[in-house]
Amino acid sequence: MSNKLFCILFVFFIALMPFANAQQIVISxxxxxxxxxxxxxxxxxxxxxNDNESVRFAVTEKNGSYKLGLEQNQTYEITVSYLGFVSQKDTITTTDKKQSITKHFVLKENIDQLETIELNYTPPVSIKKDTITYAVDAFATGNERKLREILKKLPGIEVDREGNVFSQGRRVTKVLVEGKVFFTGNSKLAVNNIPADAVDKIQVLDNYNDVPLLKGLQDTEDLALNIKLKEDKKQFAFGDIEVGVGIEERYLIHPNLFYYSPKTNLNFIGDLNNTGIKSFVFTDYLEFEGGTNRLLNDTGSYFNLFNSDFAQFLNNRDFTANTNQFGAFNIRQSINNKLDISSYVITSNSKTGTERSALNTFLNTNNTFTETRSTTNSLNTFFTIGKLTIDYDPNNSVDIGFNSSVKATNNDNNGLINTINPNFNNSIATITDVTNINLKQELRITAKLTKKHTGTLEATHNYQNDEPITNWITNQQILQGLIPLEDDTIFNILQTKTVNSHTFNAVAKDYWTVGNFNHIYTSIGVNTLASNFFSSDAQQLSNGSINNFNSAGFGNDFSYNFFNAFAGIEYKFQIGKTEFKPAGYFHYYNWDTQQFNERFSNSKALFLPQFTSKTEFNNSEKLNFRYRVNASFSSIDRLANNFILSSFNRVFRGNTALENQLSHNFSLSYYKFSLYRGLNFNLSTSYNRRAKSFKNVTQLDGIEQFSTPILFEEPEQNISFNGRLTKKVNKFRYTVQGRFSYSDFFQILNNETNLNISKTTSGTLKVETLFKKAPNLEVGYTKDFNSFRSVNTINRFENDRLFTNLEYRFFKDVVLKADYALDVFNNEGANVRNTFDTANLSLFYQKEDSPWGFELNATNLFDVRFRQQSSFNAFLISDNRTFILPRIILLKLSYKL
Structure with missing residues (x-):
């Protein structure tokens, strides 16, 4: 282990040597x-x-200043250009002496506007108020295969390993091609599949809005990426096909086919492999449901989505076996200049094996004890997602949009749980089958009513039906005293559930522009929900009879109707560089439930204030503050007041009397971006105070537990800080980032209420090279501290991670990519220390101007079999091992159309 660490650090210092010796000439x-x-x-x-040197550029700041770093002993042609002015050129030759050069430029206005001005270059970067445009040819070498490889070379843009794109330190939330949304808009499908040689320009669009009429009216923090294609690719079929075979019958087939024309776009992406590659994961699903930013504004909807049965299947990222079949087809047709129709269909079928082991410490206030648990699962996941979008703009004053989407899933799982604990040792087989259908329609109408008034109407209807069926099979009694089991050789417990719901939401809003710096927005709306929940828990006896648990208080036949009518007003005004927007919403809520013959009805009114402010020091430096009061009501499963099995060791009972949670949320964010300084700085903090929250009251007996929720009115709080600084110096980019979070929350366990405190601290240091023709290396170190204080104990976890990535092109046509990570995990409380390292390697060959490419690819090079981490909740601390795929070696063949 020490030898590996020494080798990595040696390479790291070798990488820094050119920086130590490099001297740059600064011209300003x-x-x-x-x-x-x-x-x-x-x-x-x-x-x-000199062709071996890269083009240098700068964009002037607000006071007209610029700064360039040039190499020694080189001759440069300096060209300065500005729209409406005659460009100016000069030649500068640097020496081997460190020096600073001052050079001012005075541009003359282009008097003859009708005269055609021909420039023999394309500016590498141009900036308008909300748009940064990159000319790809100024940064690409021509050897890039996919869009992500180009993006990584653009100043101010970063791409992580999953395909998420960041610009100016902020995450890109939507990807467009020629101004049209690419599939769901998620960056992953775009950056990993669009061929690099089809891209001409890349635009970063700040404050992006799907509806141009709402630009400047509707507040948005969305950041979009628009891909402009080359002229010969705007009516052309292109793409590539990749196939691979490997040892132990590993295989991969991955076609990407695209057709673009001014009126018709067709895209197909396919994936068939047994190498653990998942083309559709939970983050992609969030985009289908409306996008991360939109969902996080309603945290209740986000967590309900996160905890859904379908999302749990998508969240599996580590496997012992995986076969994935994936297909995505997208078509967009412009009927005329007023009507645009698009649709996509995404289908996935996967077979996955997972294995986990855990050392669980139960923090029983009277008797802390440990359990060893192992879980294996064999999952089959199938889903189809389809969406139809119609955009109709009859004139410049009206924009109409309609979306209709469908999601159908069928997932099943065969699992085995082994538990060793002080009370008993047991093995429980689990069989789960989940089917789901979801239908959604959305209508949006935006109209410019008068010169000062713009109106919107948005309406959504959603129908959802979930039908999970679960079997628990064991040869020992479980949950004694909680479920009425009859003696049998095998205990077979069957649970069936059905949840269906109709939701309808509508809101009308008027945007009144009183003056340039004074806006008043008024809105009225309604949200309705009609939902039904059915559950049945029973024992299937060996003689064929059924032992129904209804006599013990199990079984739900529950209906829930919810109504929310609201009206709100927002006033937006500007003083100096700061924009203020106080707002207030009045809500009237009414809800009723029925369980068999029992009815419960309630209503209440709430006033929920909001306040935001945005200070724009300049186009690249902003400070945002936000405060809002949130009220969220319970989902139907928390209200149904009969018992239901949650797991082989958990019984849950809802509480019909639950009202609403209430929380105060504060957030402050600051970011500064300088393209010519190569600087990104982001700092954010958030504070959440829960005045009322749903809290589970738990009775714990060994590993078995019974829980029911209450509305808890003791305040709880959470505070977090996040910071990230990226600085480019010469051909090196340095990154420092840190995160700290603190939360205190109460647990109610075995009739005792106690305060728990959780703290998490994380820091990362990273340096990467940005050479155009030399090898590029990234080296970083991350340190994580976690502590959890409960009633009788404090538990601490630490993780050290050293990582490095290498990309090296040699012999002109060969590309070597390699990554390595060393993790050292330490759980002080359980006295567990574990070290593991992972590595991946790729060697790709493609001769220039040849459509054929060859690649040797190896993942998990050291054949590591598990990852280790810790987690905790109110009364349980878990030290977890998650087992992963073994070493996989593939030989790939690719063909570029």
């Missing part, structure tokens, strides 16, 4: 017009005569 100055007025966002381009 100002760009103004003939009246000495600064020209903001003028392009300053330095083109080297």
């Amino acid at each position: 100055g100002k760009v103004t017009d003939t009246l000495k007025n600064p020209l903001v966002y003028a392009n300053v381009l330095a083109i080297p005569q």
